[in-house]
Amino acid sequence: MIHSLFLINASGDIFLEKHWKSVVSRSVCDYFFEAQERASEAENVPPVIPTPHHYLLSVYRHKIFFVAVIQSEVPPLFVIEFLHRVVDTFQDYFGVCSEVMIKDNVVVVYEVLEEMLDNGFPLATESNILKELIKPPTILRTVVNTITGSTNVGDQLPTGQLSVVPWRRTGVKYTNNEAYFDVIEEIDAIIDKSGSTITAEIQGVIDACVKLTGMPDLTLSFMNPRLLDDVSFHPCVRFKRWESERILSFIPPDGNFRLLSYHVSAQNLVAIPVYVKHNISFRDSSSLGRFEITVGPKQTMGKTVEGVMVTSQMPKGVLNMTLTPSQGTHIFDPVTKLLSWDVGKINPQKLPSLKGSMSLQAGTSKPDENPTINLQFKIQQLAISGLKVNRLDMYGEKYKPFKGIKYMTKAGKFQVRT
């Protein structure tokens, strides 16, 4: 199972190590550093690296490499999933997951890691339970602790760990009982030169924030559950009920959690809400190129497209760009060659555009590769797949909770080739 964990920052320093079995020398990370050196960018470091006696499995998040050391045949996905869970937990505990934050809270980090694995076997990975065992640091609690001498380690058995609903802690009490659900859909798409869609798919999630007293039993039903043919559920969802009735029935964890994630890939169901018109031309033997892009709304069901952001990695040969936007602000970084244009809202009457010229390196032939345009946007109050929640009911408790559903569509990896 998982032997050890090393946290390594982008400059290659090991700033935390934790061993769950015997101690593995940190020199094992040399193999990782080699791979790190070979990779052009941090993102490109391969996630599985063999060494003579161990295997290093790593994830890269928040500019930190989380490197797990294993010695025997262990499912790599198991390890990688666990590492992501570690990162999520840190984020949950400290708000942000950064080197500074981890160093400041090193003892809590160490305690949490100790609770998460025993002999390399996962022990408690649900943040609900972890927080019962080790309370996250807050300024108030630190003050209180120093005065009263109490600790931030719970001395009760985390009851939830053994119940049939291990994800929920017991004895939850709220004065305001509320349950909010966010349906968030991200569109991943590749659009080709001519504007036709090469691939488009929707990654959807329903994130919930449930603060309900006691042991509520919820059901959530949809107007069009047929859309959901490829779903992954939180363990709390009763699968049988979904199979037979297409209703989500569950006892929710306390607080924030992801109820389900789904995937819609049938092309006809994925509407593309924006289009990009582009005219980017390099010419041989000329030190000037032309650049012109316009963004416009396409299938938005009458909603406004906002938070639009256009980024593009220009070829190396582009020295500088002189551009004028019709709205928003733009920056071209001549070192990284990254062009970004913060567009804001799209007004269908007056489409935003960015026009101008590029100065190219003189004397070289035109760049081989065409820049790809990356698009970010948001549409409030719309789930682009058309998914709609029908109703939410609560059983098992007597009070009336406050319920709310929000929809949002965002761009995921939305790329336009030129």
Added chain:
Amino acid sequence: GEIFELKAELNSDKKEKKKEAVKKVIASMTVGKDVSALFPDVVNCMQTDNLELKKLVYLYLMNYAKSQPDMAIMAVNTFVKDCEDPNPLIRALAVRTMGCIRVDKITEYLCEPLRKCLKDEDPYVRKTAAVCVAKLHDINAQLVEDQGFLDTLKDLISDSNPMVVANAVAALSEIAESHPSSNLLDLNPQSINKLLTALNECTEWGQIFILDCLANYMPKDDREAQSICERVTPRLSHANSAVVLSAVKVLMKFMEMLSKDLDYYGTLLKKLAPPLVTLLSAEPELQYVALRNINLIVQKRPEILKHEMKVFFVKYNDPIYVKLEKLDIMIRLASQANIAQVLAELKEYATEVDVDFVRKAVRAIGRCAIKVEQSAERCVSTLLDLIQTKVNYVVQEAIVVIKDIFRKYPNKYESVIATLCENLDSLDEPEARAAMIWIVGEYAERIDNADELLESFLEGFHDESTQVQLQLLTAIVKLFLKKPTETQELVQQVLSLATQDSDNPDLRDRGYIYWRLLSTDPVAAKEVVLAEKPLISEETDLIEPTLLDELICYIGTLASVYHKPPSAFVEGSRGVVHKSLPPRTGSSESAESPDTAPSGVQAAEQPAVIPTQGDLLGDLLNLDLGPPVSGPPIATSSVQMGAVDLLGGGLDSLVRRSPALAAAAAAPAPSTAMPANLGAPLGSGLGDLFDLTGGVGTLSGSYVAPKTVWLPAMKAKGLEISGTFSRQVGSISMDLALTNKALQVMSDFAIQFNRNSFGLAPAAPLQVHAPLAPNQSVEISLPLNTVGSVMKMDPLNNLQVAVKNNIDVFYFSTLYPLHILFVEDGKMERQMFLATWKDIPNENEAQFQIKDCSLNADAVSSKLQGSNIFTIAKRNVEGQDMLYQSLKLTNGIWVLAELRIQPSNPSFTV
């Protein structure tokens, strides 16, 4: 300074100060500072009712107990006391921490508390104790067995609490990994049922353990397989990708048992696609592992994902390791239906920034052309477009793949050669240059200025890499055979460059072969060099079916990431049990009968892979591009040509040229060209080796047979020669005893060997210093080498010797034992051995029985090693010891052997 301050604080009376001090100590420890000097002070803080302080001290103990074992004993009492605590959390914590202290003295004290905790009333304590057994086993396996903890652990599989079941399974799996032979996890339908019930209720991690355990179960019939599948399918919707992949493994494996006619089979196939696609929207690291596994799945069951091509399209900001994997799968899924889309994408990728990715994309276009015949034309025109971009590395890759396309579709796309020739000057990579030269040589008759083109390469001949030199040599010989009149000078030039000015033995050998071929029999030369080459096939990059089946059983593991069986790389996997897919039992109305189904599948797939071996044989003779693999065709065709004499030498050097081709080629050469005779002497040679059992403790050196009389006196006017062959520290020698039985003095001895199969020749003249008086005898050791000329003999190890003295010249022949030719570096890499072993065609195998040998495996192995036969691996199957041996002959032929030793009757397979 700092340590001193901490020491003072640790011994402070104030609780609060103590705790802060322990926290500081832990903080220093986590960043790797050595705070072991504080051990006694920290342990003193352990006796406390403050849970946090206790936990912190435990953390410290786990880290440093090993370096201070005597001090650690001090903590034992507290642990034992804590194991009796009314609070289950404290009990569990104590047993958990104790297991983490890897000190023998402490483990002794651990047994009693652990036994109690395994039967604790609280499941939380039980599940913690289950893991503790695994920890203890890691420290002291014998102790765990003696104390009967394994049985208690097995009982926990039937525990009422699903978490306890999951942890017991996890612990047992880990223990079983270091004990492959033990039947710790032998499952029966009852325990399977328990596991399936626990599967629904335990945590995601527990589900992974249980699913992986289920995958090792062999259902007794298709009905049981189906019911397990039904209960596992819901796991495909789990949010944890590791759960999903483990479920996929179980399903892929058990599906093998279901009849394809079953409705359920089709439903299951359909259910597998969406979760696999979903894995691709996870984090890139997860995607990578998923893609490596999908690569196996699409090879085993392409139907699952055949409609999902688009999810494998590359996004420009995917990490490179994801991009390359996606590309691989795109090619595997390419078919006539989607080829247009795929090509458009590939062309797009070829203009990206990342050089490695662009190269692979260009190569992928070539692979598509070879895979989907209808698309070949489009692929070629796409490649031509890419060549027009003049991007250097794109052009080079394109030329390399176009060469492959020519080999798949000869005489179809030669019109593009002109375009290719335009780019000749920009080629600076050996592979691209070699490909281009091959094209020019192969189509010399259609390229007007082929001689000029090749001549231009010849100028810098010695600066080229070997690959290019070999290719150039062959290409010019081809050119000469096609246009003999104009190119005589060129061919002479290249032959002399290759044979005289080069110090590369491969190049020299090939040069000499061509030279001799051309000078002795140009017609034969033409037939050999311009022989029709087998077509290359699309499936060169497929994983071999039996390996694929094994890998399917390892879905989700490291083996699936490396596409190698665990035995090939996992450390300490002593005698890994090979897993195999269950045979399809099927219902009786199923089209395939139960027995033949798996083999039928294999037979259907086999031909797809085999051709690559045959086709590359052509390479050996005139191209050397791509990995050399071999097969019989040229050997036989040449035999028919009657060029046997030459072939003996030719094959020999061919084989020497590519040692990588190993036994797969080794055996073919002799067994087809020299029908059937390698086996016999080899067998007898080995027989000899085993005869040695009788004693003669010659373990230090190679076995030496007693001298036998080779030339009786009456045949040689009174000269009697007896002798034997031996091999010592890398050199072969012939030990001779010359006896003068005549009445006159003999002098002026000289010796010569006729050409023979292995090129044996005297390395020094025969030196008999003093004349040999009547009835006197002299012992001489004559060093031999193997650089003499080569001729196939029958039997293979026949050696004809001529001895001259002042009286006359005498001829005799003798058989030399093959083992003198076994070289010292005949130890093959284990992996290579495995790969090669699989590749040996049946016709190159031979079996022998060696009787009356009463040695055990180890003795055999060390004896053989004395004769340069190396043991690569050893395993025990059904009470018989199997030894896997390799040896290498002086001419580079490898021989691989499997030795099965039964108490009385060892049999031997080559």
